[in-house]
Amino acid sequence: MFEEFTMYDHRKLGRELGLFDSDPLIGAGLPYWLPAGAAIRQALERYIADVERRAGYQQVYSPVIGKRELYEISGHWSKYSDDMFPPMEVGGEEVVLRPSLCPHHALMYRSRSHSYRELPLRMSELGGQYRSELSGVLGGLTRVRAMQLNDGHIFCQLEQVADEALAALELIKQAHRDMGISASGYVLSLPAVDARFGDPSSKYVGDAESWALAADLLREVLVKAGLPFEEAPGEAAFYGPKIDIQIEDSAGRESTLSTIQVDFHQPAAFGLEYMGADGNKHRPVMIHRAIVGSIERAVAQLIEVHGGAFPAWLAPVQLVVLPISEAEEKLASEVARRAVDRGLRVEIAHADEGSLGARVHENRLAPYQAVxxxxxxxxxxxxxxxxxxxxxxxxxxxxxxxxxxLACDPIRSARLELADQVGD
Structure with missing residues (x-):
């Protein structure tokens, strides 16, 4: 039914469906969201917030800029500045558009004292980050210069790392199922074989022992999860190894959507501590995780996988009301109002907009039509x-x-389905 849509990649289809677009006056790699695309994005953001809340995350907000000194401490300035926008001078200080949310979250953790009883402390934010990508690699929603990242950081004791990373992996797998997308593979991204650590000229911060421990913990998680994976030397972040959950676009190109990373460096760099059961101060481990990665790349994948026929909970319009004639227009308006009161996204295909058959065809991507x-x-x-x-x-x-x-609520409908299975 949707052949005419699925032959396109997300850049063409997204514009045809009125989801997003761009303008030279705004700039390359800076797409804007049209109403239909904004509806998908908002549904995805609400879903993520609900999933994270149920998983024990505390949601926060932080500024999209920070002083250059912040990123010097985190290591971004020395290891990642080529991908950052240049500093801006404000009030005699240099501030930078952030390339990542983790330094802000480290400071939030540091702003309060913590006991081992509070750990693991799970912090999440859906916030903006910025990358100075070259024009030649930009494309649609998959590679942009400004993105909204579903970022999260777990501050925990060393013995909690494997369980917390495994729980994050299960959240990622569940989100992908609810979104109707599949991972094309799992990669354990490691430092280069000949990696040097801690050297100012090296790509990596920290020490070899911490890196080896972090890699072993992530390897253990993948094995426990029973997932086939490949190891990719040289693909680690500058501060630690990571699990990359890969997706494939319509042209067969792979990219990373979701990640889990173990970081010993930033807790040390920012002097993070917690009071242990022994009454002494200890350093937490920081786990970085992104359930759906950037909203932009996630929506790009949704467009290509579903060809515009999104799952009901993500569809820009979930219900279209079609009065057969002028006589039913008043009731159609009443139905639409009651649907909106239930949180549904609804439109009316009015009787004077064409024959019933033409209106049904015009709105064929809506999950529900009410004649x-x-x-x-x-x-x-x-x-x-x-x-x-x-x-x-x-x-x-x-x-x-x-x-x-109910059908348009992914979490409620999944819970009821699970309850039915348990009852059976």
């Missing part, structure tokens, strides 16, 4: 039509809308 004719109006009912053309039995308006609202 209202004289019979439905008299009965106070809806005749729902699904995206695949299947028609559901007519049911009272309130019942129909409640069922759609």
């Amino acid at each position: 209202i004719g004289a019979r439905e109006a008299a009965a106070g009912a809806l005749a729902l039509r699904l995206r695949d053309g299947k028609k559901l039995p007519s049911a009272p308006i309130g019942q129909s809308l409640d069922e759609i609202a």
